[in-house]
Amino acid sequence: MRRITARFVLRGLDGLRRLVLRATGAAATAGREDFTEAELRDLVAANTVLDGEERRLIDEVLAAGTHYVRELMVPRTEVVFLDARLSLEEALTLVRGARHSRFPVTDGSHDDVVGFVHLRDLLLRPAGDPCVHVGDLAREIKRLPGSKRVLPALSEMRRERHHLAVVMDEYGGTAGIVTLEDLLEELVGEIHDEYDAAPEPVPAAGAVEVDGLLNLSDFAERVGLALPAGPYETVAGFLMARLGKVPVTGDEVRLDGWLLTVRALDGRRVSRVALTRPAR
Structure with missing residues (x-):
């Protein structure tokens, strides 16, 4: 830090x-x-x-103060949701290896989040505890509109002692989740612990590869290329908008002498993007 x-x-x-x-x-x-x-x-x-x-x-x-919660959230496609009807053993199998320690609990749909559970809630159960399903352990969860500014959201979560919030889209559905740490990092920079993956090095020349979910500001800081603003928050979103279609592996976009190439997909989402720096 x-x-x-x-x-x-x-x-x-x-x-x-x-x-x-x-x-x-x-x-x-x-x-x-x-x-x-x-x-x-x-x-x-x-x-x-x-x-x-x-x-x-x-x-x-x-x-x-100019950024929105939706720019920092983990999108719903990347969130591990736990159905309230899951047994504790089934839930532990699903969250094993997950990078987060808090998981939204749903009631049949990702748009119906009824609370969240902490990993220690699943692991540390007292002898004779009657809880058998995830829903029995669910705690109250905070909800934030994706259009809320970062600073008010940070102040609100800190004041109410919430560490996790569901980010809602304009239709009332679940857009993703955001943590107190996500918001704090927007102010003070990345906070790394022993469980974080090492940051990807950016070579002085040649090609570099980044995660498609990297948001625009982090991408500009890491790579040195500012992508134009548009109806998207991530590198993957920029590529989809610029291509005008669902990207496939090998699709290319040129911008200011740079070449952005779709390297890998996760379902229909661009998961890895290769960039070739312009010749100096």
Whole structure:
């Protein structure tokens, strides 16, 4: 995890305006309650007390304020759902090897999420415990619209002590899930633990391969190529929109001298994309 100043992170969680005003020494009651993003940036630029790390963190908080929950969520096609009628033994078989420790519980449909269970709920059962089905262990789950901004969502989940939320689409269906860690990483950068896969190296030249689910901002940061905005959130979505069809292995898209090639599919979704850098 990147080195951060704890007091600035906490202020960011409690509200972007309060963070910047306090950091720059400006009084929130000095005749104004609302500031535009441009004015907040001017306050930061004019302040001589903040060090480089604090300026970077505030800048990332401001940037995160423009992003939506749907941009950070794990899409439903990648989520391990557990039916409420599953036995605990069946559930353990399904979640074995999963990267997440919390799993949404459904009642017959992925659009009918009734709660969630933690892995330890399945593993650590006291002797004589009467629970036999996943639904018996389900805890209350938070719901967030995909159109909610990252900062309000982070503050809300932290205040209500939720670590997992179901992301809802505009039709009331399940679009995916998002964790408190996903939202926090948007502010402070990737938080790696011993269970995370090692980040994919990006060579200085030649070809590189990335996951099709990589979102646009992470893709630009990792590869150095900014994909145009559109009705999509991921590299896979960009390729589908640019091709105008469901991609197949070997499909290619050229952009600014780069060549993006569909390397592998997971069902109908692009799972791996190869990129060839332009000649220098």
